[in-house]
Amino acid sequence: MAKHKIYTMSFARVYPLYVSKAEKKGRTKSEVDEIIRWLTGYTQEELEVQLEKQTNFETFLAEAPQLNPSRSFIKGVVCGVRVEDIEEPTMQEIRYLDKLMDELAKGKAMEKILRK
Template sequence: MTKHRVYAMSFAGVYPHYIAKAEKKGRTKEQVDDIICWLTGYNKEELAAQLENRTDFETFFAEAPRLNPSRTLIKGVVCGVRVEEIQEPLMREIRYLDKLIDELAKGKAMEKILRS
C-alpha cells in the first residue's frame, strides 16, 4: 500500500482494529481512547466526532488539538521500522499511535504507555 493510500484511509476504518487488538489481550476500548486522546489532545467527544466523520489519517492528525510533546519519547519498532527514525511527519505520527497500541496489547502499564 502506498503512503498516499495510507493517509487517505479513514481513521474510523482502522480504529476497530485498534480496539480488537487491545480487547484480544484483555485491554479495553476506554484504554485505547485514553491513548488516542493523550497522543492527539482530542477529548472523548472530539474523538467520537472524528470517528463519525470518517476522517482520514492526514486530517485526523492535522486537526489534532495538541499533539503531546512527550510523544517523542516513544521508541521502538513498528512494522520493522524504528519509529524514532521515520522522517515523514505524518507517517511518524501514525506509527507513534501504532506503537502505543502495541504496548497496550502487550500488557504494559498505562502510566508507562503514556510516558508518565
C-alpha cells in the same frame, strides 16, 4: 511522490482494529481511547465526532488539538522500522500511535504507555 495509502484511509476504519487488538489481550476500548486522546489532545467527544465524520488519518492528525510533546519519547520498532527514525512527520505520528497500541496489547502499564 504519491502519498502513502494510509493517509487517505479513514481513521474510523482502523479504530475498530485497535480496539479489537486491545480487547483480545484483555485491555479495554476506554484504554484505547485514552491513548488516542493522550497522543492527539482530542476530547472524547471530539474523537467520536472524528470517527463519525470518517476523517482520514492525515486530517485526523493535522486537526489534532495538541499533539503530546512527550510523544518524542516513544521509541521502538513498528513494521520493521524504528519510529524515532521516520522522517516524514505524518507517517511518524501514525507509527507512534501503532507503537502505543502494540504496547497496550503487550500488557504494558498505562502509566508507562503514556510516558508518565
